[in-house]
Amino acid sequence: MKVAIASGKGGTGKTTLATGLAHLLAAKDHLTTYVDCDVEEPNGHIFLRPGIERSEDVSIPVPAIDQELCTNCGRCCEICRFNALACLPEKVMVFPSLCHGCGGCTLVCPEGAITEVPRVVGVVERGSAGELGFVQGRLAVGEAMATPVIRAVKKAIPTEGVVILDAPPGTSCPVVETIRGVDWVVMVTEPTPFGLNDLKLAVGAVRKLGLTTSIVINRSDVGNSGVEDYCREEGLDVILKIPHSRSVAEAYARGEMPVVTVPGYADMLETLAGAVLTRTREAEKR
Numbered sequence: 001m002k003v004a005i006a007s008g009k010g011g012t013g014k015t016t017l018a019t020g021l022a023h024l025l026a027a028k029d030h031l032t033t034y035v036d037c038d039v040e041e042p043n044g045h046i047f048l049r050p051g052i053e054r055s056e057d058v059s060i061p062v063p064a065i066d067q068e069l070c071t072n073c074g075r076c077c078e079i080c081r082f083n084a085l086a087c088l089p090e091k092v093m094v095f096p097s098l099c100h101g102c103g104g105c106t107l108v109c110p111e112g113a114i115t116e117v118p119r120v121v122g123v124v125e126r127g128s129a130g131e132l133g134f135v136q137g138r139l140a141v142g143e144a145m146a147t148p149v150i151r152a153v154k155k156a157i158p159t160e161g162v163v164i165l166d167a168p169p170g171t172s173c174p175v176v177e178t179i180r181g182v183d184w185v186v187m188v189t190e191p192t193p194f195g196l197n198d199l200k201l202a203v204g205a206v207r208k209l210g211l212t213t214s215i216v217i218n219r220s221d222v223g224n225s226g227v228e229d230y231c232r233e234e235g236l237d238v239i240l241k242i243p244h245s246r247s248v249a250e251a252y253a254r255g256e257m258p259v260v261t262v263p264g265y266a267d268m269l270e271t272l273a274g275a276v277l278t279r280t281r282e283a284e285k286r
């Protein structure tokens with residue numbers, strides 16, 4: 001059972017919820033892994049404080065040109081959609097930071113002048129926080145290619161048990177890569193015009209991928225009724241409403257998990273944890 005915790009915008013409390021839910025399930029002796037796919041700024045580790053047991057580089061293949069073999073035919077530059085190659089009169093220049101590692105240029109080169117060399121764009125780390133399995137991806141500083149790192153993170157997740165994926169915020173390629181193929185998307189939002197605007201975009205993306213989604217409204221007692229009205233109109237299941245709490249904000253500021261240190265917070269997440277387990281049992285029966 002793979003559950004993605006996503007949000008159309010940052011700052012909605014997505015990681016607080018994802019880490020809390022994963023911790024709660026593991027504390028109930030369910031085999032659970034927390035997976036941080038927010039590779040540009042992974043921060044679930046601050047809450048969970050895992051021990052890292054394995055670390056593997058993630059690389060993409062970028063072209064290296066043998067100028068002796070190159071005849072300057074220009075085919076490699078024609079096929080590259082990312083402007084990662086420039087065919088000059090006397091040589092072909094490669095811009096590795098723009099290369100997506102698709103391999104197209106190598107395939108079309110008639111002279112065999114292109115070889116592929118690995119370029120490290122990030123790292124995947126695995127470990128555990130008590131009984132909870134832990135996987136995170138980290139994009140290398142200055143790199144822009146989050147998607148290959150997320151793909152590598154997803155390859156590293158176990159096939160058994162419940163997997164809670166902490167998705168990047170927004171609706172761009174890294175989010176799509178994270179939620180592709182999951183069993184359920186839990187969307188965290190806030191009852192504000194900004195939350196509603198981004199929720200609409202995120203729900204649109206999830207629906208395009210044919211995925212099931214439920215909504216968590218965080219700080220549900222502030223703002224307006226726009227999000228709830230929208231969910232009602234769209235037939236979206238609001239599975240949990242979490243009222244604003246100064247204690248939760250203070251725990252967050254100290255890097256503590258509210259599910260551990262704030263009385264009553266774990267009880268609130270029980271509904272969500274129960275729904276995850278119900279869906280897991282149903283999936284096992286199929």
Ligand code: SF4
Nearest residue numbers: 080099100102103105
């Ligand atoms: S591997 Fe793909 S993206 Fe990279 S330079 Fe070649 S064609 Fe362009």
Ligand code: SF4
Nearest residue numbers: 070071073074076109
């Ligand atoms: S396709 Fe090969 S031969 Fe042609 S310009 Fe590119 S590297 Fe040179």
